[in-house]
């Protein structure tokens with residue numbers, strides 16, 4: 450059968466030149482919650498490398514949703530700089546997408562500038578922070594912020610928005626019974642837990658339809674632990690997302706505050722991670738250094754690690770599905786496309802090599818990215834920019850290499 454990898458795809462109002470998307474992976478390259486030349490250069494390099502669409506990661510829809518200093522906060526002030534970036538991406542023939550979300554209980558007073566909010570009151574060890582339950586009027590206001598973010602993204606020249614509804618961020622905190630213990634119209638039954646997501650998506654879709662933008666949702670197939678969302682319930686949520694009228698669903702899994710590596714798989718180098726944590730969060734830095742291997746659940750990496758679960762969603766849904774998780778070779782990508790997924794997203798393969806898509810076009814089925822999942826890129830983002838250990842622009846200390854080399 451002929452490969453569809455390099456055939457165009459119509460994602461709602463948007464035509465992509467091929468089936469590849471650079472997945473939203475936090476670049477940690479922002480400044481003053483806005484873009485930099487470095488962020489632009491990275492996305493332009495991916496666009497030049499042949500991608501169908503590149504997705505700028507993790508932009509907060511309002512001030513209270515920020516969890517990292519180098520994260521984007523989507524607002525009018527940064528539109529000209531974002532426009533400069535999207536123009537440069539378009540000039541390379543790729544589409545430009547932006548992930549929008551709110552970090553909820555993953556924020557911290559020091560970054561968000563206010564007391565962290567979530568579906569319920571509680572303490573998040575990961576941040577670490579106490580957080581408070583959102584009032585119903587705040588749920589309405591935040592949903593409107595999602596709609597406003599679409600308007601800002603459009604002014605900034607983006608073709609598509611990806612709503613982050615997974616990984617244990619705010620929408621996911623409402624969906625998951627683990628973090629949502631409310632007894633009002635936003636908690637309890639699945640119908641109630643979906644209400645905040647529905648409100649956000651309705652605002653997003655109204656604006657996107659008016660402006661002619663594509664909308665995709667990053668969704669958790671499962672949270673990855675007992676007491677979180679499991680597969681059958683997640684399929685119900687995906688059916689609701691489909692009914693609301695989005696153009697595609699990105700199928701991911703995992704809850705960063707509980708089991709971060711369930712999202713990405715592979716073994717996180719915890720000493721390296723601790724090394725890059727800032728001294729301003731010294732208790733966390735020390736705890737991760739001493740007990741990280743014990744505290745953070747580790748997973749073996751396997752190519753296409755979400756494929757078997759994602760196939761259940763393919764059977765249940767009709768809308769375009771975007772596969773993400775463990776794609777590093779042309780053979781893996783062809784396998785996924787052959788299972789009926791319309792598009793594929795990649796993060797680490799393109800962190801290692803922004804030119805990977807062009808290499809696949811020129812190569813054969815054995816073409817692989819040089820990423821070998823030592824997950825240095827993840828460990829590093831706590832204070833530095835996103836880079837691969839194999840082509841890092843600054844020297845990596847020997848003691849970190851000793852840990853990285855042990856990871857198979």
Ligand SMILES: Cc1cc2nc3c(=O)[nH]c(=O)nc-3n(C[C@H](O)[C@H](O)[C@H](O)COP(=O)(O)O)c2cc1C
Pocket residue numbers: 472473474475476506507548613616667701712713773774775776794795796797798826827830835
């Ligand atoms: C350094 C890094 C940062 C990430 N940041 C985000 C993020 O901001 N938003 C998100 O939805 N996923 C994020 N992810 C997850 C990826 O988008 C993707 O779902 C995951 O890495 C699996 O894809 P891969 O095997 O191609 O890397 C990140 C992954 C990495 C490696």
